[in-house]
Amino acid sequence: MADFIDRTVLHVSGGNGGHGCVSVHREKFKPLGGPDGGNGGNGGDVRLLADANVHTLLDFHYRPHQRAGNGKPGMGKHRAGANGEHLTLRVPPGTVVTTKDGEVLADLAVAGSEYVVSPGGRGGLGNAALATSRRKAPGFALLGEPGEETNVVLELKSVADVGLVGFPSAGKSSLISVISAARPKIADYPFTTLVPNLGVVQAGGSTYTVADVPGLIPGAAQGRGLGLDFLRHVERTSVLVHVVDCATLEPGRDPVSDIDALVRELDEYGELAQRATIVALTKIDVPDARELAEFVTAELRERGFQVFPISAVTHEGLDALKFALGAAVEQHRLQHEVHEAPRVIIRPKTIGGQEFTVIPDPDSDGGFIVEGTKPVRWIRQTDFTNDEAVGFLADRLAKLGVEAALSRNGALPGCDVTIGGVTFAWEPTAESVAGETGVVAFGHRGTDPRLEAAETADRPSADERRAAKRQRRMPYEIQESDGYVIGEDDDN
Structure with missing residues (x-):
């Protein structure tokens, strides 16, 4: 089995x-500091992190x-x-990070590129x-x-x-072995090349890299053969050599x-057929092959x-x-040369935008689901045993407007509300919420209006409360000292 992996699924998790900490400062003479x-x-x-010294995704294949x-x-x-310590995973330059649905998250094409994946x-x-x-505390x-x-x-x-x-x-492997220092496997049977091979070629003052991929066969676009699986390795190339x-x-x-079949398969794969193309007619050391190459050269040049x-x-x-390839690569580099430093585009979030949404819960009769970054984060931060x-969580949600939004959507006291996977029975606490919807007004937390009515019926009058307060005061003692009476109001 080849020890080359160019596609793998990675399961990553950031640290918690x-x-x-809940603590109160205590020291001598300051019991509650x-x-x-x-x-x-x-x-x-x-x-x-894209690292030029890494050439395969093999490590992540065995440790995903x-x-x-x-x-x-x-x-x-x-x-x-x-x-917590950051975990840096080194990948080869040219690694593309995507979701399982194919959405591109990052393209680490250059060594040194870094992306926070989790x-x-x-x-x-x-x-x-x-x-x-x-x-206070x-x-x-x-x-x-x-x-x-x-x-x-x-x-x-x-x-x-x-x-x-x-x-x-x-003859692709033979070609890359003689124009570069690459040493791919060469044999006289099909599909000798099972993995892409890279070689560095120097022609005069031009230096460029060459990629050799497994062979294509007709029907490769429908999954036949091996080559289509590795054509991603030539997507970034400047020139294609047939x-x-x-x-x-x-x-x-x-x-x-053969060229018509290759162009057709490349066209079905994507836009590779529009890439600059050079044709290499191989094995002309064979007499019949040399004659055939001379016969088709004029027709191909007409194309x-x-x-x-x-x-x-x-x-x-x-x-x-080699020199023709070097010239084509240099021309491509000049056409795509960046003459100014890339600008960093910052797109700040809209101030005052919608921070949460309230939607009906399909799994609960009359229930609702609150979605949003802040409510879900606050749920995760809350110790529900305290x-x-x-x-404190209820205060934050009310201040954000979650209670008012639930009331506007028709939520009734006691209905199920789910935030961040936590479901609880909703009880409105703000009087303004009751005023908007006409539901029974609940008092402040820890109180119930049904109990307030019973307390009011047995509550003594104001005069009775003032009399009881006077009785609880310590009466002044009447004492005589040097002919004066202490504690009495004497007009004399």
Whole structure:
């Protein structure tokens, strides 16, 4: 089995953020010195880095699951937790990162390119960071967010200047072995080449790379053979070389029909048929092949092809081919040369845009689902075993407008509301919400209007409350001292 992998599925996960700390400063003579819980550390990111020393995706084929380090929890005395370590995965230059649906996320065509494929979760805030003028000493902290889990597809598209395409056993491997230092497997049977081969060629002052892919056969666009699976490696090339076997003994084949078949398959694959093309007629060291090459050269040149009869055995015609390829590559480089530094385009998010949406829940009768970055993140940060943390979450959702949006969509008290995978029975708490929808108004958290009516019926009058308050006061003692009466109001 070949040890070359050019496509693999990668399952990555960023590190989890550390939890915030709940702590109160205590020391001698300062039993309640205020909250001092530190924040949790951020989780590590999973990053892809194009490295020129890496040539295959083999490592990820055998280890497809990768995870970054978790952030550490916060501690007392305002000590923040350590951030998780980032995980850098090195991939070959030319790696394209896509989703399983084919959406391109990043194209790491140049060595040194980096892409954060799975960011880590943010650390939770400690109670010191949550203290406000109204909430002096919070008894809760926020949980760290989990790291993002992502499944991506890595496809390697070799960065080469020249691509060699042709039928099996046309002499592509022999050609790249004599014009470069590449040493591919060469044999006298079809599909000897099972993986792409890269070679570096120097012709005068021009240096360029050549890619050799497995042979194409008719019907490759429908999945026949091996070559179509590797044509991604010649998508970035400047020039294509049709390597045509002039010594084949297969019936029904000749150089012209072979080129027509190659152009047809390349056209069905994509836009490769429009790429600059040079024809190399191989094996002219065979007498019959030389005669056939001389016979079809004029017809191919009439079609606009540059034609070079060559022999990998005697090296005849190789220098001319190498210099022609170098000139075509240099011309392509000049046409696509970037004369100014690329500009960085920043697209900030719209201020005041919709931060969440409320949609009916198809799995719940009368239920709703709240979708949005902030509500889902706040759900993940909440410790539902802490009532104060739940109340803080309710305050945040109400301030964001979630309660008002639920009421406008017809939500009734007690209906199921799902946010970030957590389902709870909704009870409106803001009086303004009740005023908009006409539902029964609920009081502040911890109170119930049905209990307030019973309390009001048994509540004493204002005069009775003032009398009871006077009775609870400590009466003044009447004492005599040096002829004066203390505690009495004496007009004298």
